[in-house]
Structures are given as structure tokens and as C-alpha cells.
Amino acid sequence: MAITHPQGMRPQMPAAARMAATRSPVLSTRVLPALAVVGATYAVISYVRNELGREQSNFDKMFAQQNTPEVMAARKRHLLIEANGDPRNNLLNILGWTK
Template sequence: MAITHPQGLRPHMHAAARVTAPAITKLGPVSSRILPSLVVLGAAYTVGTYVRSQLKREAGAMDRIFSQQNTPEVEQARKAALQVEANGDPRNNLLNLLGWS
């Protein structure tokens, strides 16, 4: 039985109601769980690689600067100022994490 308008006409359908939804391919249950993980891991790897390359570049620049300033006169002044003979060399300290290679 069709529902009719009081004047005997069928009610007007909105244009949005006539448009059919596009066919969406459904991912399998396995790929719907794996794909977001792969995206996150890929992004983390990309960021980690970028940070590592920047740290290597900056370390190389600092090594070049320090190698230019590492003369015997500078070393003698450093040993005298830090009292290396009395207190030990701070470069060999266990807490010197940045000096480890």
C-alpha cells in the first residue's frame, strides 16, 4: 500500500535521498588492525631517521670546531684550569655520557 499525499500525489523525495552511497571496499579484519600500526611505525621510523641524521651532522660540525681549537697550548690551559692532576680528567668520568663513542 502506497502512502499518498492528501491531494493524491506522492510525497517529494529530497535529492540527497536519491543519491546512492559509493561502494566502499571493506578491508579485511586483519588489515584493518595492521594498517594503522604500519602507518605509526613508518612515521616513527621516518622521524627517528631524520633526528639521527641531524644529530650526526651537528656532531660532525662540533668535532670540526673542537679539532681546530685542540692545540697543545689549549690542552695545557685546560689541564691547569680544571686541575686534572688533582681531580682527574672529567672526560673520563663515568657521568660524561656525551663523551662516549
């Protein structure tokens, strides 16, 4: 059995509930997808930055073990650094620009 109300006596929703009902579609259709994209982008960038930092520290440890004074002296003799200059300081050495 359905409850019927007289014409002007229909119960009204509170104002706060009406505003929440009108805001939620805007929130779910515009804001949430944008937040999902920003969150996913941040996660990917953080992961890549973390992996690059880890790899850099691994390479730094590896090269620190190999760059002993004996190895550097042999390198100077082999590459004729005193006559031709150090190839690590060459303008075309893009990888060495950060140091």
C-alpha cells in the same frame, strides 16, 4: 528499463573477484593503518638519527679546531689536571661514556 533474470539464472561473480571483494575491507581496516604507523615511526626515527649525526659531526669539527696543543696545555695548567685528575674521565661525566 531494468534487466530481469529468471530465478536461477542470475549471473555470478568470478571466484577471484569474490575473494578480492571480501579481502579489501580487512586490508583497509587492519593492515593499512598499521603500515601507516610503522612508516611514520620509521620516518621520525630516521630524521632524528640523521639530525643527531649531523650535529655530532658539527660539534666534532668545532672541538677539533679548539683542541690545539696550546689550548690543551693552558687547560692542564688552569684545571690542575696533574694534581686533581682529568674531569673528563670522572665517573659522573655521563656524556663522556661513549668514548
